[in-house]
Amino acid sequence: MTPVATFFRNLEAKCCAACGQAMTEQAESYMTECFDCQEKASKDAYLYYYSKR
């Protein structure tokens, strides 16, 4: 494996799974979505949860 391939592999792993936006280095490695999408998703889940009651 070449260093270039490793670079792009890492770059791809740091893109948001929801919007495809490149994630910052501060993002935790286990996160697959950027902060905006996570916040949006958690808000949607919150609204969905309370709309069910």
Ligand SMILES: [Zn+2]
């Ligand atoms: Zn995103």
